Amino acid sequence: MLSKKLEAALNDQITKEFFSEYLYLSMASYCDSIDLGGFANWFISQAEEEHQHAMKLFKYVQDREGRVALGAMEKPQHEFKDVMHLFEQVLEHEQFITQSINKIYELAVNEKDYPTQVELEWFIKEQVEEEKQVSDIIKQLKWIKDNPTMLYMLDQQLGQRVPTSLPAEEQK
Template sequence: MISKTLQKAINDQIQKEFYSSYLYLSMAAYAESENLPGFAHWLRLQQQEEQGHAMKLYKYLNERGGRVELQAIEQPPTEFSSPTKMFEEVLEHERFVTASINKLYEKALKENDYAAQIMLQWFIEEQVEEEATASEILETLKMAGEKGQALLMLDRQLARRGMD
């Protein structure tokens, strides 16, 4: 059985993961409107991944005898001034999620919940990857600029996500 404290913290994290999913879907819609189908494709896959993270926590909570209590998801931004600014927000958001996962892990440590610690190790490793990928795309965007052939090439590269 999972503690009430950890149950609440995991429910809060489920909400954050669903918000992440919603945020990336909003970003995908923006990219589509800016005629950047590769960015949109990458962001839609990211949206699915985030939803999967929420469901991993959902399943875990149920397996531990906890109760999932879904929370409201606020509306994400719908406008981004540029692809670069959008990926600055992606990186900032991933850092926020990393901090949240780290706090959740600290609670599991404090409560000596070894099962939660093991499960959260996966999320910690995932966040290292998430931040590195967002940072790499952001740095490439800064080098490529907002217009021209380099942006088009990056858009095509992002369109290949999931095909490698």
């Protein structure tokens, strides 16, 4: 059974994960509006992943006899300076999510809630991957600068991404 503090923290994280989904859909729409369909596809795939993350936590709270209480979400930004600025904001957002998960993990350690620690270890590893993936795209964008041919090639590459589903045992 979850403590009330951990339940509240996990509920807050669920809302943050759903907001991430919402934000990335907004970013996909922006990319589509500037004819970068591959980037839009990347963000749609990312949004689907964030939805899976929210649902993984949702089910975990239920499995621990907690009550999920969804919080309100703010309207996501929908206009961006350019693609570089967009991905810099993604990295900043992912770092914010990482900090949030780390704080919940610390709370779980302090409360000696070992099952929550184990559950959050998956999210901690996932955040390392998320931040690296976005950092790599930023490096590519810096290298590309204003070269439209290279931007087109990166757009084509990102368009190949398909959403990664959580393995069945991790969806529970």
